[in-house]
Amino acid sequence: QSALTQPPSASGSPGQSVTISCTGTSSDVGSYNYVSWYQQHPGKAPKLMIYEVTKRPSGVPDRFSGSKSGDTASLTVSGLQPEDEADYYCSSYAGSNIVIFGGGTKLTVL
Amino acid sequence: EVQLVQSGAEVKKPGESLRISCKGSGYSFTTSWIGWVRQMPGKGLEWMGIVYPGDSDTTYSPSFQGQVTISADKSISTAYLQWSSLKASDTAMYFCVRRDGYNTIVYWGQGTLVTVSS
Numbered sequence: 001q002s003a004l005t006q007p008p009s010a011s012g013s014p015g016q017s018v019t020i021s022c023t024g025t026s027s028d029v030g031s032y033n034y035v036s037w038y039q040q041h042p043g044k045a046p047k048l049m050i051y052e053v054t055k056r057p058s059g060v061p062d063r064f065s066g067s068k069s070g071d072t073a074s075l076t077v078s079g080l081q082p083e084d085e086a087d088y089y090c091s092s093y094a095g096s097n098i099v100i101f102g103g104g105t106k107l108t109v110l
Numbered sequence: 111e112v113q114l115v116q117s118g119a120e121v122k123k124p125g126e127s128l129r130i131s132c133k134g135s136g137y138s139f140t141t142s143w144i145g146w147v148r149q150m151p152g153k154g155l156e157w158m159g160i161v162y163p164g165d166s167d168t169t170y171s172p173s174f175q176g177q178v179t180i181s182a183d184k185s186i187s188t189a190y191l192q193w194s195s196l197k198a199s200d201t202a203m204y205f206c207v208r209r210d211g212y213n214t215i216v217y218w219g220q221g222t223l224v225t226v227s228s
Contacts, residue, residue, distance in 0.1 A: 034213040036213050036214060036215065038155070046205075046215075048214065051211075052211070052213075052214065057216060091155075091213060091215075093212040098172075099145070099160075100157060101147075101155040102154070104155070
């Protein structure tokens with residue numbers, strides 16, 4: 001299995017919205033509604049932001065939302081805030097107890 | 111409170127063996143999958159494999175099959191990641207995680223930095 005494809009970088013000004021894509025295949029993203037998104041600040045462990053494509057864990061602001069169409073999942077951050085600047089990783093279940101991560105996207109708040 | 115506490119940073123030479131650990135607490139260790147994730151310096155997250163402590167069922171990512179061994183000792187609520195012969199390319203931060211459902215990782219260990227250098 002190859003890593004899921006994410007853009008290396010994304011950016012937006014405070015208050016704007018930004019969408020990060022995550023493209024897989026019909027064997028992973030396209031087959032399962034088990035896509036998750038993680039936020040990682042430098043030197044920290046990743047934090048779960050979205051699971052099962054659209055669900056938000058308790059405590060995650062509703063500015064974060066997820067969606068999926070075919071083999072591509074997306075994370076949208078609305079109303080960008082300075083603290084949203086971080087690396088974001090998608091991951092997908094790929095069957096047979098295997099999980100695949102994306103290469104990561106560095107989100108810059110201008 | 112669910113916690114995954116990993117062993118401390120390691121500095122090793124190429125060819126040496128190593129085992130790092132991850133102790134779970136605050137939940138039923140035997141009924142939750144424990145996975146390992148690698149993050150090489152300045153790079154992204156990579157799924158290595160997973161173990162079910164209840165019966166030691168283990169699945170490896172194809173990229174890591176044969177390169178590492180993942181195991182668990184349910185009697186002491188601890189999972190392990192081990193290498194028999196380290197390489198410089200094994201230098202990375204390693205996170206243990208508790209996987210819920212098929213792909214939901216709420217709980218992460220604090221990470222163990224492994225440095226392999228001659």
